[in-house]
Amino acid sequence: MLNEPKYLIIKKDIQMKIEKNDFTLGAKIPSEAELRAQYDVSRHTIRQAISELVNQGYLIKQQGSGTFVSDYYKNQENGNGKKTIGVITTYLSDYIFPSIIRGIEEELSKHDYSLMLSSTRNNVENERRSLESMMDQNVDGLIVEPTKSNLMNPNLNYYLSLTEKPTPLIMLNASYEELDLPVVALNDEKAGKIATEHLIELGHTNIGIITKSDDLQGKNRLKGYLKALYDAKLTFSNEFIMRYDTEAKSDLPSLIRIMLENDHLPTAFVCYNDEIAVMLIKEMNEIGKTCPGDISVVSHDDSFYSTTLPSVKLTSVEHPKEELGRRAAQRIVKAVEKGERIDSFIFDPRLIVRESTKDISYEDEY
Amino acid sequence: MLNEPKYLIIKKDIQMKIEKNDFTLGAKIPSEAELRAQYDVSRHTIRQAISELVNQGYLIKQQGSGTFVSDYYKNQENGNGKKTIGVITTYLSDYIFPSIIRGIEEELSKHDYSLMLSSTRNNVENERRSLESMMDQNVDGLIVEPTKSNLMNPNLNYYLSLTEKPTPLIMLNASYEELDLPVVALNDEKAGKIATEHLIELGHTNIGIITKSDDLQGKNRLKGYLKALYDAKLTFSNEFIMRYDTEAKSDLPSLIRIMLENDHLPTAFVCYNDEIAVMLIKEMNEIGKTCPGDISVVSHDDSFYSTTLPSVKLTSVEHPKEELGRRAAQRIVKAVEKGERIDSFIFDPRLIVRESTKDISYEDEY
DNA sequence: ACTCCTAATTTGTACGTACATCTATTGTAC
DNA sequence: GTACAATAGATGTACGTACAAATTAGGAGT
Structure with missing residues (x-):
């Protein structure tokens, strides 16, 4: 069972003695020759053990003088606390x-x-x-x-x-x-699903969605939307599944405006989040349509937008x-x-x- | 002039080769035997040189496989920088x-x-x-x-x-x-001053203030308010200088309500910030008073409250x-x-x- | 083509020797 | 007592050998 190398045994022994304060701070430890006799190994083995302790900051060597206990390693431990x-x-x-x-x-x-x-x-x-x-x-x-x-x-x-x-x-x-x-x-998929189901329960059969394409939340909310429609045996129109990414967000208002000019608009929209819902409602208002009068909107995240919007308080999926x-x-x-x-x-x-x-x-x- | 030890010369040579990318990242450097032949020294000397470089993070040794160039030392340098x-x-x-x-x-x-x-x-x-x-x-x-x-x-x-x-x-x-x-x-004092001056310019002579007592911003805005009144040779009533601190903020709405029941209300209020302004206007609305119809309000900070409030958009001092x-x-x-x-x-x-x-x-x- | 075993290569541990260099102490000369 | 030199004792450098352990590569066998 002599698995562990000698120099490691010696190193650990010395290290322990330092930590137990057998060798007090700043004190000189026995010379290589003494340690050599003590552990009955070659000088090389002693030097190997000590060298690692020096590297770890436990000891400081001084040629001609001796090897001394350092407290540098303690500082290192403090930093880690x-x-x-x-x-x-x-x-x-x-x-x-x-x-x-x-x-x-x-x-x-x-x-x-x-x-x-x-x-x-x-x-x-x-x-x-x-x-x-x-x-x-x-x-x-x-x-x-x-x-x-x-x-x-x-x-x-x-x-x-x-x-x-x-x-x-x-x-x-x-x-x-x-x-x-x-x-x-x-659970974003379920979030999209309950948002859509709420609209279905209110009698909406033609429901659009505006969602984000570059993150998973957008994808999952879309998935939930599609699942809710499928379960209710409703169809959807690709025209009214709007997807946008971060870079194109600034173009979104004009894209929404264009979409809103369609003759056969959905009666309701699911929006990726409150920000988009606000954007949609603003564009709607500007062309004379009201929410929820003309179009219902369900949104996500229940942010401060939900309650402080001038025209209407948003129905929104809560975000924790x-x-x-x-x-x-x-x-x-x-x-x-x-x-x-x-x-x-x-x-x-x-x-x-x-x-x-x-x-x-x-x-x-x- | 053989001042420098051999192992140091070898160490520096290898270190230089690493930094010059002669040994590319992750690549294997020559084996101890090869280096021994190359530099014409003993294996011990090579090991000594390499051991220091390993300690400094330039190299990683792998028994049976070889010695490889590491990039850890770069992280260390970055970490310090x-x-x-x-x-x-x-x-x-x-x-x-x-x-x-x-x-x-x-x-x-x-x-x-x-x-x-x-x-x-x-x-x-x-x-x-x-x-x-x-x-x-x-x-x-x-x-x-x-x-x-x-x-x-x-x-x-x-x-x-x-x-x-x-x-x-x-x-x-x-x-x-x-x-x-x-x-x-x-410049909070000036902020309080221009807020108050604006009200004075609009013809208000009886102006109250709601401000915070435990921070300097509140104190300075109050100072500016007083200065504006003094410059315009207007007086103020202690009843309508409301001060609150962080801990008492939740009691503020009811205190405001009580104050609003006063018969000789000011025609305008300066508010510490938009949050307080919203609070004030809400309490006003609940007892049938309107802003700015009955009472004008100037606020501070120009936060999102300023523009998203349902009833009225706030006149507010901009905060950078x-x-x-x-x-x-x-x-x-x-x-x-x-x-x-x-x-x-x-x-x-x-x-x-x-x-x-x-x-x-x-x-x-x- | 694949698996397994063997051999070669590489680093790890451990022993030995010798001399160099630095430091502190001791001894000597003044 | 002080200054200097010699010396002893400490670590540093450098050479050598031998075998252990881990990995890799290549060959034998299927």
């Missing part, structure tokens, strides 16, 4: 992100963890830089809201290399389908926001402390009915 | 703070700096913990929005010890009057928000890079006139 979690989101100030970040910050500060923040502005190059930056800074855990999660992400190898490291990683809102990462998110951030932070902290594998958490969506949807079932009777 | 700025604000998700933080983040990421975030929820104990935490983490600079800046702050000694360190510090929105710290802020964050970040970066003393930057306020103020000067004529 405080944990830092890196948070990378697409946006910081917009929309529901402040609430999510607040949830994370509250939970982390409760555990005396620090928060390092970075945003990608939904640009994969920025995402790469942020990931690199966080890895450089040796964060103890990472919370990432993926950038363009529905497109092939060029940073997948970064994520893969992260999974090999002991640094825990959890995704927010959505994950990359190519990777099997733990995620804290809303702060709670989502808190849950993600809880999981990361647990993973850092216990070293366990992280499990996912999927929120069940809930629809908040307000004023932007109208029951038209009786109108069908006429 | 990468700077982190700590940001401590009272709130994160509320109101105009997301915009400020966004401005900071954008500027910092432009310079490849990291951002470490913490919020105090306007609690001095949290502020102390955040400061301690940031100092532990050895941030390279600090941006702090002071907590309860108008009260005696128990953390002043922390700030003083910071000024002795080389870590640059800049205050946001307001500073502590006891300390002479650089600050990036709005993102620009403020950017300026603060710019100054910190410059101080970190150049080591120069930081100068303050005070924004000149600008009033944005919308719908919540009414000209009543003609009414005086009657």
Whole structure:
């Protein structure tokens, strides 16, 4: 059972003596010759053991004088005491992100963890830089809201290399389908489904959707929309499935305007989020159509837009926001402390009915 | 002149080849036997040279396979070069703070700096913990929005010890009057003054104010209000100078309601910020008074409340928000890079006139 | 074409020797 | 007592050998 090399046994013995304060700080340890006699090994073996301890900062050698106990390693341990979690989101100030970040910050500060923040502005190059930056800074855990999660992400190898490291990683809102990462998110498919079902229950049979094409949330909400239509044996028209990506968002109002000029408009729209819903309603109003009078609108995220819009309060699928951030932070902290594998958490969506949807079932009777 | 030991010469030669990319990343370097022949030294000498390079992260050895070029040392160099700025604000998700933080983040990421975030929820104990935490983490600079800046702050000694360190510090929105710290802020006194002057110009002579008592911004806006009244030779009534602090904010609506029942109400109010203005207008509406019909309201900060309020768009003093964050970040970066003393930057306020103020000067004529 | 085993290669551990260089102490001369 | 030189003792450099352990490549067998 002499598996362990001699120099390692000696190294550990000396290391232990230092930590037990058998060799007090700054004191001289026995010379190589003495240690050689003590452990009955060659001088080379002693030197090998000591050399590693010098590299790790436990000892300092001085030619002609001796080898001394250092306290440098203690400093290193102090630095490690405080944990830092890196948070990378697409946006910081917009929309529901402040609430999510607040949830994370509250939970982390409760555990005396620090928060390092970075945003990608939904640009994969920025995402790469942020990931690199966080890895450089040796964060103890990472919370990432993926950038363009529905497109092939060029940073997948970064994520893969992260999974090999002991640094825990959890995704927010959505994950990359190519990777099997733990995620804290809303069940977006179900969200899209209940939003659409609400409209179907109100008697709408011709329902359009405006959704985002470059992230998974948009894809899943669309999926839920399609599923709800299929279950209700309703059809849809490709004309009224509008998809947009981050770069084309500024063009969206004019595209909506063009679409609204169609003669056979749907009686209702599902919108990717409140921002889009507001955009749609604004364009509607400008051509003289009202919501919910002419067109009902169901939206997602229940942001401040939902209740502060001048014309109408939005019926919207609730987004857990702060709670989502808190849950993600809880999981990361647990993973850092216990070293366990992280499990996912999927929120069940809930629809908040307000004023932007109208029951038209009786109108069908006429 | 064989001053330098052989193993050092060999080490430097290999190191140079790595840095010149003669040995490309991940590639195998010649075996110990080959190097031994190449440099005509013993294997021990080669091992000594290589061992140091392994310790420095240039090389990775693999028993049975070979010795390979690593890029770890590059990370280490980057890690040291990468700077982190700590940001401590009272709130994160509320109101105009997301915009400020966004401005900071954008500027910092432009310079490849990291951002470490913490919020105090306007609690001095949290502020102390955040400061301690940031100092532990050895941030390279600090941006702090002071907590309860108008009260005696128990953390002043922390700030003083910071000024002795080389870590640059800049205050946001307001500073502590006891300390002479650089600050990036709005000229709050002037802001209060132009808000009040606008009302005076519109013919108002009986003007109230609702302001915050525990921060300097509230104090200065009040100061500006008083100055404008004094300059116009107008008087004020103590009844209609309402002051509140963070802890009593939730009681404010009922206090406002009580005040509104006064028979001799002012014809206009200056509000500390949009949030308070919305609160005031809501209470007014509930007792049947309209804005600006019955009472004009001027507010501060020009937040999203200003334009998305259902009943009326607010006349509000502009707050630089993102620009403020950017300026603060710019100054910190410059101080970190150049080591120069930081100068303050005070924004000149600008009033944005919308719908919540009414000209009543003609009414005086009657 | 595939699997398994063997051999060669490569690094790891461990022993030995010799002399160099630096430091602190001791001894000697003044 | 002080200054200097010699010396002893510490680590540093450098050579050598031998075998162990891990990996890779190639060959034998199926």
